[in-house]
Amino acid sequence: xxxxPDERDRIRAAMDRILRGTAQHSNGALTIVALAxxxxxxxxxxxxxxxxxKNDFYAQVRARGQTPHSEIRLxxxxxxxxxxxxxxxTELAQLRTDVEHLVRAVNxxxxxxxxxxYTLSQLTSPARALPMQPQPHSSH
Numbered sequence: 563x564x565x566x567p568d569e570r571d572r573i574r575a576a577m578d579r580i581l582r583g584t585a586q587h588s589n590g591a592l593t594i595v596a597l598a599x600x601x602x603x604x605x606x607x608x609x610x611x612x613x614x615x616k617n618d619f620y621a622q623v624r625a626r627g628q629t630p631h632s633e634i635r636l637x638x639x640x641x642x643x644x645x646x647x648x649x650x651x652t653e654l655a656q657l658r659t660d661v662e663h664l665v666r667a668v669n670x671x672x673x674x675x676x677x678x679x680y681t682l683s684q685l686t687s688p689a690r691a692l693p694m695q696p697q698p699h700s701s702h
Contacts, residue, residue, distance in 0.1 A: 569603055573615050576601035581622055592623045592630045 566572075576597055579585050588599040594616055598605040608616040623630050629637075 566603075569601075569607060570612060570615065572601040573597065573603060573608065573612060577615070577619050577622070581626070592628060593632050594619070 576585075576587075580588070580590055580592065580597060580600055583590060585596070585600050587602065588596040590596060590600075594608050595605055597616075597619055598608055601607075608619075620630055
C-alpha cells in the first residue's frame with residue numbers, strides 16, 4: 563500500500579498541533595503513537611517511511627526542554643528494575659548465608675550420627691528395656 567500524497571504534510575501539521583498543545587485527534591502525548599493518530603496515519607509511516615519526521619518530532623520535543631513520554635516511561639521502568647535488582651541481590655545474599663549455615667548443620671549432624679552408629683556398633687551386649695515396676699497408687 564503506497565502512502566497518501568499528503569501524508570508528510572498531515573504529519574507536519576499534526577506535529578505542530580501536538581507541540582502547541584492543541585491536539586484534535588489524539589491525547590496530545592509526546593509520542594509517535596499520538597503523532598500517528600493525530601496525523602491519521604499508521605504508526606509504521608513514522609517508524610519506516612518517514613524516519614526523518616519522527617526524528618524531527620523528537621528533536622523539537624527535546625529542544626523545548628521536554629522529555630518524550632516514551633523516554634519518561636523507560637526511565638521509570640529503569641528505576642523500578644534497579645530497585646528489583648537491589649532487592650534480589652539482598653535476598654540472594656541472605657539465601658547464600660542460609661545455605662552456609664545449613665551445610666554446617668548438616669555436617670555436624672552427619673558427624674554426630676556417625677559417632678552414634680560407631681558407639682552402637684561397639685556395644686557387646688544388646689541393650690534391653692527393663693520391665694516397668696507398677697507404681698503404688700497413693701490417695702491424698
